[in-house]
Amino acid sequence: MTDVNAPGAPAPRSNPDREHTEAEHTDRAGVAGDDAPEPAAARASGDTPTPADQDGTATLLRLFVRNLWSANTVTVTVLAVVLALVIGAVLIIVSDPDVLATFGYFAARPSDALTSSWAVVSDAYANLFKGAVVDPAAVRAWADGTGGWQPVFAPISETLTYTTPLVFTGLAVSLAFRGGLFNIGAQGQATIGVILAALAGFLLPLPPVVHLVVALLAGALGGAIWGFVPGFLKARTGAHEVISTIMLNYVAVYFLTWIIVQDGVHAPDRTDAISRSVDGSAQLPRLLGSDLRVHLGIVLAVAATWAVSWLLDRSTFGFELRAVGANPDAARTAGISVGRTYVLVMVVAGALAGLGGSNMVLGSTASALTPLVVAQIGFDGILVALLGRVKPWGVALAALLFGALQAGGNRMQSYASVSLELVTVLQALIVIFIAAPALVKAIFGLRAARAARLQTSMAKGW
Amino acid sequence: MSTVTVDDVAVAVRPGFWTRERRVGAGAVLLGVVAAALFGSLATGADARFTFSEDAGGASVAVNGTLGAVLFGLVAAAAGAALLAGLRARWFIPLLGVAVVGVVLSFLCWQVSAAPAGQNFMPLVNIVRGTFILALPLIFGALAGVLCERSGVVNVAIEGQLLMGAFCGALVGTMTANAWVGLVAAALGGALISLLLAVFTIRYLVDQVVMGIVLNLFALGLTGFLYERLMQPEAARYNQPPRFEAWPIPLLSDLPLLGPALFSGNIFLYLALVLVVVIHVALFRTRWGLRTRSVGEHPTAADTLGVKVLALRYRNVLLAGMVAGVGGASYTLALYTFTKNMIGGKGFIALAALIFGRWSPTGALLAALFFGFADQLATYLSAINSNIPSEFLAMLPYLATLLAVAGLVGKVRAPAADGKPYVKG
Numbered sequence: 001m002t003d004v005n006a007p008g009a010p011a012p013r014s015n016p017d018r019e020h021t022e023a024e025h026t027d028r029a030g031v032a033g034d035d036a037p038e039p040a041a042a043r044a045s046g047d048t049p050t051p052a053d054q055d056g057t058a059t060l061l062r063l064f065v066r067n068l069w070s071a072n073t074v075t076v077t078v079l080a081v082v083l084a085l086v087i088g089a090v091l092i093i094v095s096d097p098d099v100l101a102t103f104g105y106f107a108a109r110p111s112d113a114l115t116s117s118w119a120v121v122s123d124a125y126a127n128l129f130k131g132a133v134v135d136p137a138a139v140r141a142w143a144d145g146t147g148g149w150q151p152v153f154a155p156i157s158e159t160l161t162y163t164t165p166l167v168f169t170g171l172a173v174s175l176a177f178r179g180g181l182f183n184i185g186a187q188g189q190a191t192i193g194v195i196l197a198a199l200a201g202f203l204l205p206l207p208p209v210v211h212l213v214v215a216l217l218a219g220a221l222g223g224a225i226w227g228f229v230p231g232f233l234k235a236r237t238g239a240h241e242v243i244s245t246i247m248l249n250y251v252a253v254y255f256l257t258w259i260i261v262q263d264g265v266h267a268p269d270r271t272d273a274i275s276r277s278v279d280g281s282a283q284l285p286r287l288l289g290s291d292l293r294v295h296l297g298i299v300l301a302v303a304a305t306w307a308v309s310w311l312l313d314r315s316t317f318g319f320e321l322r323a324v325g326a327n328p329d330a331a332r333t334a335g336i337s338v339g340r341t342y343v344l345v346m347v348v349a350g351a352l353a354g355l356g357g358s359n360m361v362l363g364s365t366a367s368a369l370t371p372l373v374v375a376q377i378g379f380d381g382i383l384v385a386l387l388g389r390v391k392p393w394g395v396a397l398a399a400l401l402f403g404a405l406q407a408g409g410n411r412m413q414s415y416a417s418v419s420l421e422l423v424t425v426l427q428a429l430i431v432i433f434i435a436a437p438a439l440v441k442a443i444f445g446l447r448a449a450r451a452a453r454l455q456t457s458m459a460k461g462w
Numbered sequence: 463m464s465t466v467t468v469d470d471v472a473v474a475v476r477p478g479f480w481t482r483e484r485r486v487g488a489g490a491v492l493l494g495v496v497a498a499a500l501f502g503s504l505a506t507g508a509d510a511r512f513t514f515s516e517d518a519g520g521a522s523v524a525v526n527g528t529l530g531a532v533l534f535g536l537v538a539a540a541a542g543a544a545l546l547a548g549l550r551a552r553w554f555i556p557l558l559g560v561a562v563v564g565v566v567l568s569f570l571c572w573q574v575s576a577a578p579a580g581q582n583f584m585p586l587v588n589i590v591r592g593t594f595i596l597a598l599p600l601i602f603g604a605l606a607g608v609l610c611e612r613s614g615v616v617n618v619a620i621e622g623q624l625l626m627g628a629f630c631g632a633l634v635g636t637m638t639a640n641a642w643v644g645l646v647a648a649a650l651g652g653a654l655i656s657l658l659l660a661v662f663t664i665r666y667l668v669d670q671v672v673m674g675i676v677l678n679l680f681a682l683g684l685t686g687f688l689y690e691r692l693m694q695p696e697a698a699r700y701n702q703p704p705r706f707e708a709w710p711i712p713l714l715s716d717l718p719l720l721g722p723a724l725f726s727g728n729i730f731l732y733l734a735l736v737l738v739v740v741i742h743v744a745l746f747r748t749r750w751g752l753r754t755r756s757v758g759e760h761p762t763a764a765d766t767l768g769v770k771v772l773a774l775r776y777r778n779v780l781l782a783g784m785v786a787g788v789g790g791a792s793y794t795l796a797l798y799t800f801t802k803n804m805i806g807g808k809g810f811i812a813l814a815a816l817i818f819g820r821w822s823p824t825g826a827l828l829a830a831l832f833f834g835f836a837d838q839l840a841t842y843l844s845a846i847n848s849n850i851p852s853e854f855l856a857m858l859p860y861l862a863t864l865l866a867v868a869g870l871v872g873k874v875r876a877p878a879a880d881g882k883p884y885v886k887g
Contacts, residue, residue: 091684091687091688095687095688095691095692096691097692097696182671182672184671184675233864233867233868237867237868237869238869239864239867239868239869240867240876242618242671243813243814243817243863243864243867244864244867244868246618246810246813246814247814247860247861247863247864247867248860248864249810250807250810250811250857250860251857251860251861251864254853254854254856254857255853255857257853258851258853258854376679379675379678379679382672382675382676383676383679386672386676418691419686419687419690419691421682421683421684421686421687421689421690421802422683422687423683424679424680424682424683424686424687425680425683425684425687426683427679427683428676428677428679428680428683429680431676432658432662432673432676432677432680435662435666435668435669435672435673435676436662436666436668438666439662439666
């Protein structure tokens, strides 16, 4: 703890006694009685208050620095990402035979092993960044006129494209979480959503704007149906939603592989399992020209985030939902119909996941059904919801991070030949660390803080 | 099933006429009559032959397709009627079995008799053997679930444990060129995922289902990553695992039908069957089993009596990982080389088998065999050009489990403390 606080502005120690009490005081404010204040550690934090800088800015700065290294949400999240990247780096090194060979004579020439390790890891992560945020080479090319503006914004566009469906599925999972339900079925709901959206997209002959709206609604309807089933079963029979949604995920997958090859759905000129393409009139328009893939879906995703946030915090249904999630028995006593709430929560969550699925076929990722058209968005949505602390805007940010990892991972795979699977590992690791803030706290010696625990501990059993 | 619904309370107070047996009986009658009418009318007059061999030859039983479909459907309906009439509870399972088998046979009579000429036979040896092979990972996985969940830790990470076992088995087996070392490595690989599950759920109190889901993705990413980095470029060095050959058991393997199907398998088949028996006996007849079950039902009470709740949970979760890891190796050390995501959802069917088998080892075995049979049937039906889409047969395990948890086929109840972290004090 003494080391990690060293970056705090060193100031002359003029009044140790006074500092002691001051430190204890702020500690109590920041920690909210969670842990006993540690005077010794606090004293070492360095920002000694002298009579001269007793004004508000110094206190604010000091508070900021003190709280920065506590186990709050932001710090834990950032450190979880760092830890995941470190483990990812180890994986990159141990899975590279050439680098591993240099470790064979580590004792003789350690510099070889270290430089080659650094080279392979920095190459991978540099490409991860260039693929997700911005490529400096493209910026330079644009600046001296040899390149257009599109390559500069291409990484962001890719990131947003991957972000879009994750926002929807993440919201679907977190909304259910807030209502006390663990919706593992976002994958299945998205699958049924993608089917209905695609069917509406190529079977219905409709004018442009109407067609898109109908296709999106069809996708939402599909997801809502697939969410209704576990909600209804939970309300009527007590069937645990974790089990029923897992089962429905697989039913949906087999339904998808079946329907692709049916007459009228299967692409007539293809022999492999792929459906007809969605009409152009039902596709989400691209926002930045045809070269960049980012499409209207991201706007809808932001709107959905706002809507869910409004629903949770401002509407009667949101209040009932949170009441049921916090304590179903108390909610029932207060006159809220728990069963009805469960069904409604799952229907809304399913509709959101269905919209996420629709994005996979109406957006720029694909325009036809294939067995893998939904990718992993439902399962990733669970991770996104956890990372976003099941709050709507948190989910949106978490989806952005995951979208960036995905987009960067593609470049990492093609430029640094580090498999895209590393992204899955990183995502899982980040969430593992997020889910156990106590571990991150112990590793980095963070101060305890309020609200560090993931507020999703369902722990209700089957 | 911790949620007590209004229905439960009502049933407890007033049993009424529509008991579980009667409801299931009514369903069986309906299903049997529909089977007799529908399958009977669709079946052809050709004979449906069930041969006791791997091909059309050898001893066989032949039934006229239409007759068989109607007859077996009516048998199922009769079993349902007996349940409806209100027989004693101990007849429930046998009669339910008769009803299910009747409907399946009625269906088979239709399908086999309607197959193209020359293919109107079903080689039972192939079917039984295929059922067991397909059920193997499910049996191991479901047993892993039993070990975990009986001691109160939900194991959604079966998929990840199987995958990690398959991967470690293939990797270490290839590098050492020794299948036994590979088997040990597979067990340790499964235990690694279990260790993470145990530490994070027991020590850090992370929600068990959340952790299970995340660990599945972790295992998927990790094995996929190492597969693409190591195994794909240099398959000869890292991904040509040695195989356990079939070990026919003397005498028993000469039995008709069961001999070639069941007693000529490899070590994994025998291991799975032995494990089912061992875990069943251990769970219900030993001190360890009593303690495990008490920790799963009421950890506080167990703690009061001096059982070390957390230590027992750690131990059982690790054991479960080893069992599942061996199950994963039943792929890579007997059948295939490792490929990305090669478990492909079997872990979740194993979870379904665990629930469908009501958290008991023997129940899990039967459920796993039923699911394996559905899987094998899909393969068989597509081989005889059936018009039944294989996708719908593949849905069967999941739909059956959905019905089971919805309480339509009797009530399934998890161990009471399943999924609840135990905090002392």
